[in-house]
Amino acid sequence: QSVLTQPPSASGTPGQRVTISCSGSSSNIGSNYVYWYQQLPGTAPKLLIYRNNQRPSGVPDRFSGSKSGTSASLAISGLRSEDEADYYCAAWDDSLSGYWVFGGGTKLTVL
Amino acid sequence: EVQLVESGGGLVQTGRSLRLSCAASGFTFDDYAMHWVRQAPGKGLEWVSGISWNSGSIGYADSVKGRFTISRDNAKNSLYLQMNSLRAEDTALYYCVKHTGVEVAGYYFDYWGQGTLVTVSS
Numbered sequence: 001q002s003v004l005t006q007p008p009s010a011s012g013t014p015g016q017r018v019t020i021s022c023s024g025s026s027s028n029i030g031s032n033y034v035y036w037y038q039q040l041p042g043t044a045p046k047l048l049i050y051r052n053n054q055r056p057s058g059v060p061d062r063f064s065g066s067k068s069g070t071s072a073s074l075a076i077s078g079l080r081s082e083d084e085a086d087y088y089c090a091a092w093d094d095s096l097s098g099y100w101v102f103g104g105g106t107k108l109t110v111l
Numbered sequence: 112e113v114q115l116v117e118s119g120g121g122l123v124q125t126g127r128s129l130r131l132s133c134a135a136s137g138f139t140f141d142d143y144a145m146h147w148v149r150q151a152p153g154k155g156l157e158w159v160s161g162i163s164w165n166s167g168s169i170g171y172a173d174s175v176k177g178r179f180t181i182s183r184d185n186a187k188n189s190l191y192l193q194m195n196s197l198r199a200e201d202t203a204l205y206y207c208v209k210h211t212g213v214e215v216a217g218y219y220f221d222y223w224g225q226g227t228l229v230t231v232s233s
Binding site: 032033035037044045046050086088090092097098101103104105 | 146148157158170171172215220224225226
């Protein structure tokens with residue numbers, strides 16, 4: 001059971017816009033930044049979004065992030081076949097001695 | 112170019128120990144905190160442990176606290192994870208991950224190695 005809650009799957013057709021949600025609590029998303037990672041099949045995760053809505057250089061502007069209260073979202077517009085991957089949200093959790101938490105991951109299928 | 116190369120994984124019996132290593136290059140190692148993140152087969156990501164730039168601050172997931180020990184050798188640009196009393200549920204691909212800040216908290220992970228597979232079996 002992951003601390004951050006994501007839908008296990010999402011899908012869309014090429015060109016569509018899809019969103020992936022990430023729900024947490026006041027000790028993680030509610031008080032800290034949210035990060036998103038993309039994991040293509042058989043590869044290591046790659047940073048996609050940092051500090052809620054910032055894109056590292058090289059990440060297309062089709063990817064965008066947002067945060068409101070204790071929830072966050074990743075939006076992908078102009079969906080492409082190469083976007084088919086697993087997506088994970090992450091945040092620092094201030095409870096106890098503090099630790100990093102991830103969502104359970106969302107498998108995005110491009111139909 | 113940042114490179115993180117893990118080693119030390121393998122098949123081990125329940126209750127035994129294993130030591131993972133991560134060789135880092137392409138950046139100033141002692142300027143950043145480092146972490147281990149694992150992924151069980153077909154499952155999601157789980158943070159295991161993190162260590163600050165000077166080893167002054169260390170954190171562990173509850174699932175490994177008391178059994179795993181993270182350490183680093185800045186002179187050798189290397190990160191380690193000593194894993195004792197291994198359990199079947201520790202079976203996973205273990206990633207070495209670079210942080211963007213000096214401390215374990217705050218900032219974020221930016222570069223990941225390709226991982227080393229640990230299989231714990233009775």
